[in-house]
Amino acid sequence: MVRPTPVQSAGLDRLRERVLLTMQGMTVLGDVDRSSLRLIPLGLLRKSATQRHGVTRWIRHPSGKLSVETVDLHPRLLDDEWSDYAAFVLFHEYLHALGWRAHDRTFRTLEATWPDTQASLRGPDFTRRMREGKATWYWRCPSCEHDYPRQRKAGGQYLCRTCRHVLQDVPAEDAQ
Numbered sequence: 001m002v003r004p005t006p007v008q009s010a011g012l013d014r015l016r017e018r019v020l021l022t023m024q025g026m027t028v029l030g031d032v033d034r035s036s037l038r039l040i041p042l043g044l045l046r047k048s049a050t051q052r053h054g055v056t057r058w059i060r061h062p063s064g065k066l067s068v069e070t071v072d073l074h075p076r077l078l079d080d081e082w083s084d085y086a087a088f089v090l091f092h093e094y095l096h097a098l099g100w101r102a103h104d105r106t107f108r109t110l111e112a113t114w115p116d117t118q119a120s121l122r123g124p125d126f127t128r129r130m131r132e133g134k135a136t137w138y139w140r141c142p143s144c145e146h147d148y149p150r151q152r153k154a155g156g157q158y159l160c161r162t163c164r165h166v167l168q169d170v171p172a173e174d175a176q
């Protein structure tokens, strides 16, 4: 976990209250005790993370019992433009913290009840934007011209997800 600055801490506190308020009204969670969630410290992932946007970290006690140590979020989720997605990510982690540990069917059903359905779809966009920040290469589709930001060359090994053409390497500094 990366320790948040005071400004980031304040942002995490606001986010927590927002998510807990929304969860209070979610009847799908039944009478599950949500009050313990407020006690979980919120931390940050390294900003170099791209695939992971939030993580629930567990500790195992000598008795074998598991409890949540922290929930860590990607620091860029504290930017205003991602605040709706940030709330969804924290909700996702809180579902884990409440005991639904695996991404199974029950978990996905609960996750899908988050009222802001637009926000829940922004994950791939967030990953892409984090990768763009670090990209040294773009894998460009010669057919649809879609760019896939990456840190290494494709070397003729990858196909466009949409049209299945072999992707070409373009240095990031030439791509914009």
Ligand SMILES: [Zn+2]
Residues within 6 Å of the ligand: 092, 093, 096, 103
């Ligand atoms: Zn998860």
Ligand SMILES: [Zn+2]
Residues within 6 Å of the ligand: 141, 142, 143, 144, 145, 146, 160, 161, 162, 163, 164, 165
């Ligand atoms: Zn394509």
